[in-house]
Amino acid sequence: MSGSTIKIIIGPQHPALKEPERFILETEGEYVVDVKVRIGYIHRGIEKAMENRTYLQGLYLSERVCGICSDAHTTCYVQ
Amino acid sequence: MSGEEEILEKIKERFGDNVKNITIQRPRRIFAETDMKYLKEILQYAKDELGFDHISTITGEDMGEEIELIYHIAYENAIELSIKTKVPKQDPKIATIIDLYPPAGIYEREVHDLLGVVFEGNPDLSPLLLPDNWPKGVYPLRKDVSLEEIKAIIEKGGEEE
Numbered sequence: 001m002s003g004s005t006i007k008i009i010i011g012p013q014h015p016a017l018k019e020p021e022r023f024i025l026e027t028e029g030e031y032v033v034d035v036k037v038r039i040g041y042i043h044r045g046i047e048k049a050m051e052n053r054t055y056l057q058g059l060y061l062s063e064r065v066c067g068i069c070s071d072a073h074t075t076c077y078v079q
Numbered sequence: 080m081s082g083e084e085e086i087l088e089k090i091k092e093r094f095g096d097n098v099k100n101i102t103i104q105r106p107r108r109i110f111a112e113t114d115m116k117y118l119k120e121i122l123q124y125a126k127d128e129l130g131f132d133h134i135s136t137i138t139g140e141d142m143g144e145e146i147e148l149i150y151h152i153a154y155e156n157a158i159e160l161s162i163k164t165k166v167p168k169q170d171p172k173i174a175t176i177i178d179l180y181p182p183a184g185i186y187e188r189e190v191h192d193l194l195g196v197v198f199e200g201n202p203d204l205s206p207l208l209l210p211d212n213w214p215k216g217v218y219p220l221r222k223d224v225s226l227e228e229i230k231a232i233i234e235k236g237g238e239e240e
Contacts, residue, residue, distance in 0.1 A: 037185065040208030045229070048219055052226050 005033060012041050083109055083158050086129055093124060107156075112163045115173050118150070121162060122179055125152060131160055134176075137186035139194045141222045146171055146194055152180075166196060168221075175200040193220040212237030 011022040020041035026034040046065060050058050062077040083103050090098055090111065098121065101111040113121055125131040135151040145165040153159050166173050175198040177184045187198040188207040195218035198204065206213065214237070219229055232238075 036203075038207065040206075040210075043208045045219065048226065048229065051222070 004028070012038075083107060086154075086158065086160070089129065090121070090125075094121060097121075107158045109158065109160045110163065111160070115164045115166055118162065118164045119174060119176065119179070122150065122152065122176055125160060126179055130154055134180040134183050134186070135159065137183060137190055139190045139196060139220070141168070141194060141220060143222070144168055146196055148173065148190065148196065150176070171196040172199055174198070177201055192218075194218050195221065210237055214238040 005026045005028050008025045008027055009022065010025065011017055012020040022038040022041075024036040024038075025032050026036075046061060050061055053061060059074065059077065062073045065073040083106070087101055087103060087109055091101060094113075094117065097113060097117045099112045101109065104110050111121075131152040131154050133153040135153050138149045138151070140147045140149075142165070144167070146168055147163055147165050150162045150164070151159055152162070164173070171194070173196060175183070175187060177187070177200070184201060184203065185207065187196075187201050188204055190196050191198060191201075191204045192207050192209050195216075209219070214232060217224060217228070217232065
């Protein structure tokens with residue numbers, strides 16, 4: 001380790017990212033030696049929102065966990 | 080390769096009464112309960128002897144007087160072992176497991192963010208999901224924090240500098 005690491009910050013907004021998240025990469029030449037991650041920019045707190053709902057209201061919320069998983073979360077919720 | 084019954088028997092034999100309510104809830108899912116002081120020993124055994132070398136996640140729940148943590152670890156043929164343990168809510172401290180499972184660090188950060196459990200020995204418990212200016216000591220997934228309280232914090236835009 002020469003100690004000459006360079007920090008590269010990617011995100012929260014970046015064309016390569018599907019969703020906002022921030023990576024602070026520590027690089028040594030071409031190699032990434034460390035990374036600090038920060039997520040939660042679109043954390044919606046669904047668990048907390050669910051606490052104040054009735055069982056039936058929760059059903060609709062569980063369908064909205066993810067836009068492309070049509071039945072996975074709802075199936076888990078009702079089982 | 081060993082099936083879930085075999086794993087269950089091995090854990091029972093090794094830890095006896097220190098592991099409670101160990102059951103196979105459905106195929107490939109084993110649930111067990113233990114005291115927090117035996118947790119690391121069991122994880123170490125599961126990793127070294129049984130081959131559970133992947134940590135799926137750590138989940139937490141506010142049970143009133145205690146916070147229940149569930150460590151989900153997985154095995155090569157998709158058998159998942161979920162070990163439940165409880166930490167007191169007044170003094171929620173438990174030893175970190177990043178020396179056994181390095182990726183657990185990020186799950187520990189999440190549980191620390193949302194439930195305020197302190198993982199002793201984890202060097203980085205900085206916020207993961209919550210904003211930087213979230214007030215200290217407000218753990219949103221605890222049952223005594225109301226939705227109204229969270230709304231007020233968000234509307235205010237976090238803690239004042």
